[in-house]
Amino acid sequence: MGFDAILGSFAAALHYESIAVILGGVLLGYIVGVIPGLNRAVAIAIAIPLTFYMSAYAAIAFLIGLSKGTAAGSAVSAILLNTPGEPSSAATCLDGYPMASSGKPRKALKVGLLASVIGDLLATLLLIAVAIPFASIALKFGPYELAAILLFALVFIAGMAGGSFLKGLAAGGMGVILGTVGLDPETGAMRLTFGHAELMEGVPILPLVIGTLALAEMFVQLDEYRRNKGGRVITLGKEADDDLSWPEFKGTLPTIFKSTGVGAFVGALPGLGPSVGAFMAYGLAKRTDRDPDSFGKGNPKGIAAAEASDNAVIPASYIPLFGLGIPGSVSAALLVGAFMIHGIQVGPLMLRDHPQMLFTLFSGMIVASLLMLAVGWYGLRIFAKVTSVPAHIVIPVVIFLCLAGIQVQGYGTFGLVTVFAFAIFGYFLKKFDYSFVTFLVAFIVTPMLEMNLRQSVILSGGDIAILLDRPIALAFVIFTVLMALHLGWSSYRQWLRKRLKAPEA
């Protein structure tokens, strides 16, 4: 792809229609992020039906804008309400709320916003620099390598997504089974369709994500609503000393750069997620600061660390997505769903089949980062007011949007029943703490895994010794076994430690 084509991609991303779509995504994302209880996954799940009638580029740019907006917006409720809009903003509460309570809410919000934008922008540039060479190498991989990498990614995500490794693997098993539903691509046999023609193309992704992510989340919120009512909202004043000065901001810059590095590293590893990144960066900032005792009492570096890392995780989590086709997070898995709806296979093949679109998307991501700054800076007071929208108004509206999204897409009664069944399923996954990321990623990658496994079996004639001629595939198979043994062993040791401690307690 020549320099002119890259320039053309930037020009397309800077077209006013493209800017309007991205702005819409960022704005909506910001509002969703600000409202406590609504998270990125819910927002993307209920926004996917809106993107059906957009072009593929506009749909993905809108969803990426939305994803970025929620990450930045969630800091507002964390700082003003001490209630994170996203779980990943919990680290922002630690210093954000004390700073806002001490009469500096605007300063806290501006530090959070600037750290978010810088973290996001730098991680986006890293994505562009890394994903393309990564994808070029991945294009040379055959079915052996891809099957081995996908297996490794699933085990890695099950182990790293938090909670129990056993529950993670069990959730992955559920995802694999659901991913095989539909017509078998080789024999044409109907699999797990129970005679329903609607399932011949597989479990429809939209009712699955809306049910398990959005509707189930609303049921959880309704359950929690009776316990958590009320809460104090800090309002923004006009005091001069509440403004962020250049020397104050300059003091946070080294923390922002360090935390962006932490966030980008965590994001590039599938399954870890922004919460891990934010807390790791916060811990690092506290440990390396000259005055660690000031953390937790309103230190702006605490806000900067958590926000820069939280926002850096999102673009970095697209590195395995665009490089290898492996979604490393829930939002990346949802993006794969959106790509599928528009008939595009995300991953290294995009570089070969849709290079123009890939570069336009990257340019659109940079535009989204800049729009995030403008929206956050000028909408500070409005978003501060949005934090006071009570949960009992949000929940019925989101439930309505979930059902409307299914109806508008013409899924009919089958879609409504499916969305309800998956809401029950998602509710139990959340209540019993089974890894949702592993389930969703397994569901999404199963068709690709099956195709590559099948091709490997056919090409090798069932002879496993072929792996000796494929060092990359062999390395990933060994990594997978070692990873499973290591995770199993560390879970067992943890369990043993708790067991030995129990009688003392």
Next chain:
Amino acid sequence: MTANPSIQRKNFWSGLGVAAVAVLLLTWVIPTWGGRGFAVGMHPRTLATLGAWVMLVCALALSLLSAIALLRTREPFVARPDLAGLWHQTWPFLYVLAFIVAIDRLPLTWVAPAMIAGLLLILGERRWHVLALTAAIPTGGLYVLTVHLMRIGVV
């Protein structure tokens, strides 16, 4: 693995539940509905069977470890359920299910205001203007969207 008895109990029962589903999948669902026919490479049922085995092994291990932890701490395997809490967890499902049945028979734009306002009332909202606006704005939005989609020939 945590030492908290209520979480251990949850792990134990959820593990048993998942194991039961996996057994059902392996013994009836996959053999009956998993697909048939000759395949050169992998059989259509292979991956689903593998997924079910992973579920079974992990769920049984989870249950076993939790059972050992419960036995060691002499905590009961069954705790009396909080009936009020159980009802509080169940009614939202029944509420949405009732409206799904209604949506199946009537247009969503007719049902939606009642669904939104009804839930708001249950959650304690009594200000009529909040009820009216919260019910009307999303429904109006859906109506406009549907009309637009019909005009451009999508629906």
